[in-house]
Amino acid sequence: xxxxxxxxTTRAMRRVRPDPIPYAVQARILDAAIRAPSGGNAQxxxxxxxxxxxxxxxxxxxxxDSIRQLWATAYHDRLERARQAPDEPAHASxxxxxxxxxxxxxxxxxxxxxxIGFSRGDQTGGSIFPAVWSAQLAARAEGVGSALxxxxxxxxxxxxxxxLAVPEGKGWTMACCVSxxxxxxxxxxxxxxxxxxxxxxxxxxxxxxxxIPEPLWPGGHGPDGTP
Amino acid sequence: xxxxxxxxTTRAMRRVRPDPIPYAVQARILDAAIRAPSGGNAQxxxxxxxxxxxxxxxxxxxxxDSIRQLWATAYHDRLERARQAPDEPAHASxxxxxxxxxxxxxxxxxxxxxxIGFSRGDQTGGSIFPAVWSAQLAARAEGVGSALxxxxxxxxxxxxxxxLAVPEGKGWTMACCVSxxxxxxxxxxxxxxxxxxxxxxxxxxxxxxxxIPEPLWPGGHGPDGTP
Numbered sequence: 001x002x003x004x005x006x007x008x009t010t011r012a013m014r015r016v017r018p019d020p021i022p023y024a025v026q027a028r029i030l031d032a033a034i035r036a037p038s039g040g041n042a043q044x045x046x047x048x049x050x051x052x053x054x055x056x057x058x059x060x061x062x063x064x065d066s067i068r069q070l071w072a073t074a075y076h077d078r079l080e081r082a083r084q085a086p087d088e089p090a091h092a093s094x095x096x097x098x099x100x101x102x103x104x105x106x107x108x109x110x111x112x113x114x115x116i117g118f119s120r121g122d123q124t125g126g127s128i129f130p131a132v133w134s135a136q137l138a139a140r141a142e143g144v145g146s147a148l149x150x151x152x153x154x155x156x157x158x159x160x161x162x163x164l165a166v167p168e169g170k171g172w173t174m175a176c177c178v179s180x181x182x183x184x185x186x187x188x189x190x191x192x193x194x195x196x197x198x199x200x201x202x203x204x205x206x207x208x209x210x211x212i213p214e215p216l217w218p219g220g221h222g223p224d225g226t227p
Numbered sequence: 228x229x230x231x232x233x234x235x236t237t238r239a240m241r242r243v244r245p246d247p248i249p250y251a252v253q254a255r256i257l258d259a260a261i262r263a264p265s266g267g268n269a270q271x272x273x274x275x276x277x278x279x280x281x282x283x284x285x286x287x288x289x290x291x292d293s294i295r296q297l298w299a300t301a302y303h304d305r306l307e308r309a310r311q312a313p314d315e316p317a318h319a320s321x322x323x324x325x326x327x328x329x330x331x332x333x334x335x336x337x338x339x340x341x342x343i344g345f346s347r348g349d350q351t352g353g354s355i356f357p358a359v360w361s362a363q364l365a366a367r368a369e370g371v372g373s374a375l376x377x378x379x380x381x382x383x384x385x386x387x388x389x390x391l392a393v394p395e396g397k398g399w400t401m402a403c404c405v406s407x408x409x410x411x412x413x414x415x416x417x418x419x420x421x422x423x424x425x426x427x428x429x430x431x432x433x434x435x436x437x438x439i440p441e442p443l444w445p446g447g448h449g450p451d452g453t454p
Contacts, residue, residue: 007263026437031442047427124352125351129352192261195261
């Protein structure tokens with residue numbers, strides 16, 4: 001797969017089939033992840049695959065409570081506004097995303113594979129997340145969908161790390177929990193705010209000095225013809 | 228370019244030529260970045276290109292002092308040990324990386340292009356860094372080397388954000404400063420700790436249950452034949 005096709009069509013895929021992911025595919029995903037650069041090439045990372053139903057059964061309730069807390073805190077006001085006028089495009093988009101995230105939480109135990117990323121000494125996340133995103137791009141090339149989530153570590157990190165026997169007092173933190181599975185939906189280029197709205201040159205409001213047609217990827221659409 | 232070739236050969240390229248990067252290439256880099264997923268699809272990001280010699284001239288001293296502080300703090304003890312036995316492989320590797328980082332700092336004003344990433348509401352970095360890494364992978368496909376650095380935001384974020392006219396009190400933080408340029412060195416697969424040392428299954432010390440030959444990428448080496 002061309003790198004641009006992967007970059008343009010690796011969207012969050014939270015609705016997946018329970019079919020297992022072959023070990024050979026898992027190996028390619030992990031081996032791609034560890035090739036990423038990290039600060040000082042320290043590679044202060046650990047990648048834990050989770051596919052044991054018993055372990056998923058212990059994490060699932062923690063994950064669902066994390067999502068519940070997310071809706072009740074950072075998303076509370078936005079969700080209220082969206083529900084009051086659900087037909088506004090921005091609201092409709094938000095309600096779609098949150099419904100999709102809730103679906104993942106509700107079906108946590110049916111997701112065939114998770115990869116939990118741990119890091120230490122990584123103040124910004126700039127060392128662990130390139131590797132995690134490489135894993136997701138490799139998965140895309142293998143036809144496997146994924147979704148990066150942070151809520152488990154944020155709301156129930158200590159309990160989840162206890163379930164996973166992460167050594168205490170060594171500085172490890174749970175950076176993310178990535179779900180993997182063969183998607184029920186279609187690959188395609190997701191809607192994003194265009195470059196001109198989120199980029200500038202030499203100053204916050206500096207003119208970018210160039211036009212960017214949208215989308216720029218030569219394919220312009222996913223392999224299945226979605227826009 | 229095949230996505231696996233990009234994932235395996237996009238190493239930190241801190242030694243670059245001063246030649247400018249064409250706008251068409253910059254556009255492809257930015258347009259790839261904004262396709263990445265982000266938490267709740269919030270896209271709470273800004274990407275600022277910096278190529279103005281005046282702006283680089285104001286950031287350069289801040290960047291060099293940031294590197295100086297990094298060596299004096301988090302890296303102090305490791306650098307001391309490395310200098311005392313520079314021939315040990317781990318020490319030699321570390322001294323190479325830090326020399327390369329120092330080279331980038333010393334030649335900051337000669338780097339043709341930087342992309343500074345800003346984010347807000349992104350507690351872990353899981354929303355901004357996939358987009359930043361997508362920019363670096365797109366750059367790789369265009370033959371442009373890059374290096375992700377965090378030190379400027381960590382040590383001199385407030386001053387740098389003032390130079391760049393980032394609005395205050397709106398919650399924006401400087402997530403990273405990525406250098407871009409045509410590399411003087413060769414592309415290739417960088418040395419990394421193998422998967423079996425940094426991955427497990429279902430528990431911190433859980434058996435991964437599969438062998439992973441190294442490297443797994445079908446090419447097995449960079450396009451120039453480096454291992």
